[in-house]
Amino acid sequence: QVRLVESGGGVVQPGGSLRLSCAASGFSLNDYGMYWVRQAAGTGLEWVTVTSYDGSTSHYADSVKGRFAISRDKARNTLYLQMSGLRTEDAAVYYCARVQTYSTEGGDFYYMDVWGIGTTVAVSS
């Protein structure tokens, strides 16, 4: 069964650090690009960071650039999000999501076909 399970959320003070984990089962992270997406309470979805299937390329939203880092442990089949310099506006539910590819002659289409259950980050003094 294909599944993603996030963990590591909690309450942290402004300026603090936290590492989120996303454990994959039923497939290999090595074969897929992966996203972290967050959702503040009562608001919409914001992409945070994305990494290519082999980890060679990563992109970050301007709001987290220089503070967050995405990585993966192949042996553990787990994706991570290292967050530092946390701000109150980083408080959200954080989801990891798998990127699936639909290939056609006209190009490759990407979409998030598997999502985790989410883990909640609260930033408060």
Add this chain to the structure above:
Amino acid sequence: DIQMTQSPSSLSASVGDRVTITCRASQDIGNYLNWYQQKPGKAPKLLIYAASRLQSGVPSRFSGIGSGTDFTLSISSLQPEDLAVYFCQQSYSTFSFGQGTRLEIK
């Protein structure tokens, strides 16, 4: 950055109604448009990818159409379990989302 704008922000409809949600991109994104459904307290779920392709397991009452900058998600006959927030997302350049459309059942 590509901005995605959905309309309406919320709507209320009755069971059996046809419902339409619109998504507009700030630039031409071809068919690089996906739709997600998020039920209360749950993670988003993929409904439509590449503007019009129905994800496996999604009921056929859901459909998508559009290209370029204007896209539409339709529900042909609204069901009680369709209560959710619906998001569009462009995949032309990283993945930015629309602000969401909250669908309520009358």
